[in-house]
Amino acid sequence: AQSVTQPDIHITVSEGASLELRCNYSYGATPYLFWYVQSPGQGLQLLLKYFSGDTLVQGIKGFEAEFKRSQSSFNLRKPSVHWSDAAEYFCAVGAPSSASKIIFGSGTRLSIRP
Amino acid sequence: DTGVSQDPRHKITKRGQNVTFRCDPISEHNRLYWYRQTLGQGPEFLTYFQNEAQLEKSRLLSDRFSAERPKGSFSTLEIQRTEQGDSAMYLCASSLAVTLNTEAFFGQGTRLTVV
Numbered sequence: 001a002q003s004v005t006q007p008d009i010h011i012t013v014s015e016g017a018s019l020e021l022r023c024n025y026s027y028g029a030t031p032y033l034f035w036y037v038q039s040p041g042q043g044l045q046l047l048l049k050y051f052s053g054d055t056l057v058q059g060i061k062g063f064e065a066e067f068k069r070s071q072s073s074f075n076l077r078k079p080s081v082h083w084s085d086a087a088e089y090f091c092a093v094g095a096p097s098s099a100s101k102i103i104f105g106s107g108t109r110l111s112i113r114p
Numbered sequence: 115d116t117g118v119s120q121d122p123r124h125k126i127t128k129r130g131q132n133v134t135f136r137c138d139p140i141s142e143h144n145r146l147y148w149y150r151q152t153l154g155q156g157p158e159f160l161t162y163f164q165n166e167a168q169l170e171k172s173r174l175l176s177d178r179f180s181a182e183r184p185k186g187s188f189s190t191l192e193i194q195r196t197e198q199g200d201s202a203m204y205l206c207a208s209s210l211a212v213t214l215n216t217e218a219f220f221g222q223g224t225r226l227t228v229v
Contacts, residue, residue: 034217043118043205044157044220090156101147101170102218104156
């Protein structure tokens with residue numbers, strides 16, 4: 001069965017600094033991978049997804065993520081964060097064979113220091 | 115607005131009461147999912163429908179929970195004899211399963227508080 005680990009519960013970075021949120025997955029083959037963002041009182045918004053092809057994926061709001069099969073990782077990055085990026089970030093994995101559901105990690109809460 | 119909508123947004127109920135939530139997916143989407151999210155956790159899969167057929171149920175979905183999608187459009191999630199442990203955000207999502215690599219769009223959720 002697939003699973004997702006987000007080792008960082010809470011991260012604080014200064015506005016304008018770079019960001020990397022870690023995500024490790026467990027799955028027997030190449031999974032579908034996602035990053036979602038959830039702001040307080042809001043639903044989940046998809047930032048980016050990886051299904052196949054280029055392992056560096058560009059998303060919305062200036063985010064990118066890199067799929068590294070050898071490390072079973074799909075880390076999210078942004079070169080310069082803005083105060084509006086403060087939110088909860090979820091990495092998720094889907095199984096291509098079923099595509100029936102997405103399994104989420106426990107999330108990383110991002111705070112921005114002015 | 116053509117997004118996923120959920121009703122109500124908030125529900126406070128007494129322990130032992132029954133509650134029902136509604137989800138209206140994006141109109142052309144044939145897949146509909148229910149997730150539960152507790153504080154500090156990621157969403158946990160509960161069940162999903164393709165059209166009106168319920169194709170998968172999580173072990174989290176106890177006998178007190180039932181979900182329906184009678185005409186393949188909106189869906190309801192009912193919890194009978196609510197318990198304090200049912201307090202959570204219930205999220206609905208929909209997708210168009212033309213190919214395997216489709217994304218799911220989420221609603222804003224229904225926050226349930228059982229007192």
